[in-house]
Amino acid sequence: MGMTFDDVVRFHGHACPGLAIGFRMAQEAMEALGATRSDDEEVVAIVENNSCGVDALQCVTGCTFGKGNLIFRDWGKMAYTLYSRRSRKGVRVTFNRNAVPEGMREDRERFTQWVLTVPAATILNIQQVSIDEPEPARIHRSIPCDRCGEFVMETRLQCVDGAHVCIPCVQTLTKNY
Numbered sequence: 001m002g003m004t005f006d007d008v009v010r011f012h013g014h015a016c017p018g019l020a021i022g023f024r025m026a027q028e029a030m031e032a033l034g035a036t037r038s039d040d041e042e043v044v045a046i047v048e049n050n051s052c053g054v055d056a057l058q059c060v061t062g063c064t065f066g067k068g069n070l071i072f073r074d075w076g077k078m079a080y081t082l083y084s085r086r087s088r089k090g091v092r093v094t095f096n097r098n099a100v101p102e103g104m105r106e107d108r109e110r111f112t113q114w115v116l117t118v119p120a121a122t123i124l125n126i127q128q129v130s131i132d133e134p135e136p137a138r139i140h141r142s143i144p145c146d147r148c149g150e151f152v153m154e155t156r157l158q159c160v161d162g163a164h165v166c167i168p169c170v171q172t173l174t175k176n177y
């Protein structure tokens with residue numbers, strides 16, 4: 001069962017143009033991939049920004065931060081890449097800002113409605129991409145930090161003068177040098 005825009009608005013907290021754009025992008029990408037909503041880690045999403053639309057993507061694709069199949073690249077681009085572990089195919093969808101008519105942005109409600117109803121081909125570019133299979137999420141054990149004593153996933157501990165230290169403690173130590 002697909003997520004409706006209302007479902008997405010409920011999750012995000014409000015309707016906004018960014019959410020509508022993310023909704024269309026995620027739907028198109030899923031369709032191009034021939035994938036269904038991911039209850040496990042079959043679909044992996046790579047997002048190039050962390051604004052409103054990513055909440056729509058999480059609803060539509062089932063890729064979430066907590067499941068480890070949502071990867072954030074802080075590149076400031078309105079682009080999502082979806083990868084299917086089953087078909088080993090990837091698609092990247094981007095939003096075509098130039099397609100937005102003059103003056104449309106000023107009325108957020110009208111802009112949102114427009115985004116939801118305009119043909120996908122008008123506002124979205126979609127291409128097949130070949131990417132390296134993203135590493136599956138792994139569970140690591142936790143070890144206490146030698147400085148603050150809080151438990152830390154072992155892959156995030158850093159070695160400082162023979163001690164195993166968490167990242168915030170490393171930053172504090174570095175500041176004091």
Ligand SMILES: [Zn+2]
Nearest residue numbers: 016018019052
């Ligand atoms: Zn929003």
Ligand SMILES: [Zn+2]
Nearest residue numbers: 145148166169
């Ligand atoms: Zn620490």
